[in-house]
Amino acid sequence: MARCPKQRKKAVIAAVSAYLELLFNFINLLLRYYEALESEQEQAVEHVSSWETPIARQLARNSFMRCIVSHGDISCTMLVRMNCRTFQKLCMLLRDEGGLRCSWNIEIDEMVAIFLYTIAHNEKNRQLQATFRRSGETICRVIKLVLRSVLKLHSILLRKPKPVLHNSDDPKWKHFKNCLGALDGTIVNVRATKENQERYRNRKGTIGMNVLGVVDQNMEFIYCLAGWEGSAHDGRVLRDALIRPNGLKVPRGYYYLCDAGYSNCEGFLSPFRGQRYHLKEWGGRRPRSPEEIFNMRHSTARNGVERAFGILKMRWAILRETTWFSTKMVTKIVNACYLLHNFIRGENGADVFERLYVDEDPDEETEDVDEDLILHIQPTVEWSDFRQNLAQELWAARSWITS
Template sequence: MARCPRQRKKAIIAAVSMYLDLLFNFMKLVMQYYDAVESERLESIDQGTAWETPIARQLARNSFMRCIVSHGDISCTMLVRMNCRTFQKLCMLLRDVGGLRCSCYLEIDEMVAIFLYTIAHNEKNLQLQVTFRRSGETVCRVIKTVLHSVLKLHSVLLRKPKPVLENSDDPKWKYFKNCLGALDGTIVEVRATKENQERYRTRKGTIGMNVLGVVDQNMEFIYCLAGWEGSAHDGRVLRDALIRPNGLKVPRGFYYLCDAGYSNCEGFLSPFRGQRYHLKDWDGRRPRSPEEIFNMRHSTARNSVERAFGILKMRWAILRDTTWFSTKMVTKIVNACCLLHNFIFRLKVGADVFERLYVDEDEDDEPDVDEELILHIQPSIEWSDFRQKLAQDMWNARPWAGN
């Protein structure tokens, strides 16, 4: 008996659906196969050396290290941000003072190169495995070991503050007698846990930590305090630095230059508010009042700390972008970067390449640290009068007074 047209139509639809399901499952299996092959290929590239022989891996390591120590200062600076001579001296300093020791399979220069390459390029662990032909566990262990050795150099590399003397002829600093340097805060992006993200959220909406940096007249770091949440006010971070056992020391009679974000109080000289301050605001025009000439010269001198932060972040890419390290590790890395900044500055021959790249927009007696120290930030009339008198003296001694 022949089927009716409706039954025939249902049978055709059922057959077509069955064949389509078979085709779909077949294509799904094909896609899964190619995905597995591609994942295995990428994994072999990321893991780097799973199929390499030990001899091939060692040859690759030796070739990379030759680029650092034997191929000239250009390649060495590109890879680890310092020339060959500075790199070798750093390895010796970490060995003799930092207590860094080689292992059965790793020499000191390779350990230091892994650490410097990591903070200079902000590379992830997988990429470091490919570059250095080492396991992920070895890379993590080496980074932590070298980091702790660098931090042990703080007593050697941190610059001791020296005041501006009466007979100073430095055009930037000669107006600020007894000044020890300049301070400012900067933000370093971090990876915070979900429950801590609001604490680390800055006023610009990014997640970062607040870092206080203090530099001398030569842009070398005197003190660095990292770890505070990005939402913390600069004044709060400074108050914490003053009361710490090994914090910032400010003897009475001396002071640091700071921006308008800090209070103008004993030990910390800030500019006049409501007046032109940043160098780009002057545009070649002369100051028209004592407050303006004070702000202009204050900005010129305090610009050293902004330049120091600019060079620091330009040299070490790990301070410019969010890294895969924890917040605690980033705190230590920031301090280590400041120490390495001082080390490179002291050993540099000629102009520093990163100092040239950073474009501005804008043996003396040391202070007696046993004197009474400033431990509190408290604005006072006496300190405001001191700032006003200093501004008036600058105005009276201006070179164009008779014009």
């Protein structure tokens, strides 16, 4: 039986209503999808509105670079950890000696600023994009180029060891004739892969890299060995440094000061165990034996390497915080930080970070004696007697009167 026109009209209206409702729901769903996508893009790049045109990007870059090179030493030191003059000199050194070259759209000074800002503040790639108005690919490429150029300055920036002379009047070092400096190890946090985490886990439970550093009397680095796992003992790292082709050179008759974690053997003078050693343990009290006065003098001189590590980590945040770089990349960055530390101390004169870290101020080439080097760590009776005799000399020459 055929429907009447009135029933057919109601059926058509119901069908059209259902179709329109379905279309409306689809459009509403589509709009919500695009709103969510747009919101995600805005969160990923917060400053996208200021990057919209090449002119705006270039103006922002020029403004940031003026903060480094034109707004005074305070802002320059805050951003790249050195004053304006030192920054310009580093750029020229990397160009002339490191082989760093600019590209068609980025100058050398901006490349160096990106690298220094990265290691000084431990910024991630996304934050660097927002700061320098550059793409992520450009940031990665520039960091690798500048890092390679800094490492090429190894022979220029690493200091030559200078022994303490017999007529030295340095109150900290004059007691240790023929001493070349002090050495110690430190831990730099790394992001190891899951299968390597146990190897890099140190005794404190953190994931880190064991780094050996050797400094002279002026707290400038003579040698650095990075890359060992945090679980490796300091003595094992030192043995590796001695047998490497371009490793640590210790001529016979000379020595370095080291803490009790190392063996007291030829070339490496460690303190007496079981006696007060660290300066905070004395509390203004005077030594009561030759061993104690030796430990006090030893701690006063060797404290330079601990202060050097403290200044280094205060200057470069990438060494005191876990970074997003790979372990292999961190090894290269650690070596670059040591070289830049020497460069800044040589050029800046007064080190701002040294004044922030310590209250006291702690120079020159010397001859290299390479014919008879110490290659093994082995405690001997002769070296123990040398330490004991030196302790007796310090005790006999003490400047205060005992009862």
